[in-house]
Amino acid sequence: MSSTPPETETYDVTLSREEQWVVHHVLSERVDEAIDDDESPPTWTLELVETIESDSETLTGYQARRLHDTLAEYVDRDATPRQDLVHGSTVLTRLAEILDAEH
Incomplete structure (x- = not known):
């Protein structure tokens, strides 16, 4: 069983402008959903x-x-725009490589 890495562990994740936009959009959606549900958005x-x-x-x-x-x-999601799929998938691959290296 692998242990959870300490939360003080940090990673440098370089994002292009387009990748930043997709990540920002996804996070903003998450915040908006919480607010719409009369909840506080997750701190993270x-x-x-x-x-x-x-x-x-x-x-x-x-x-x-x-x-x-x-x-x-x-x-x-089926409704995710194609361009977001391209940039989002690239970020996912980069994050997966970082997270896989943790184990």
């Missing part, structure tokens, strides 16, 4: 939006895992 989404908007490339292990899972859901 707000922190990650701030990270992306500040052009930082450093994600915690937790943020990378959550972003991977959220982005995978978005890419799997």
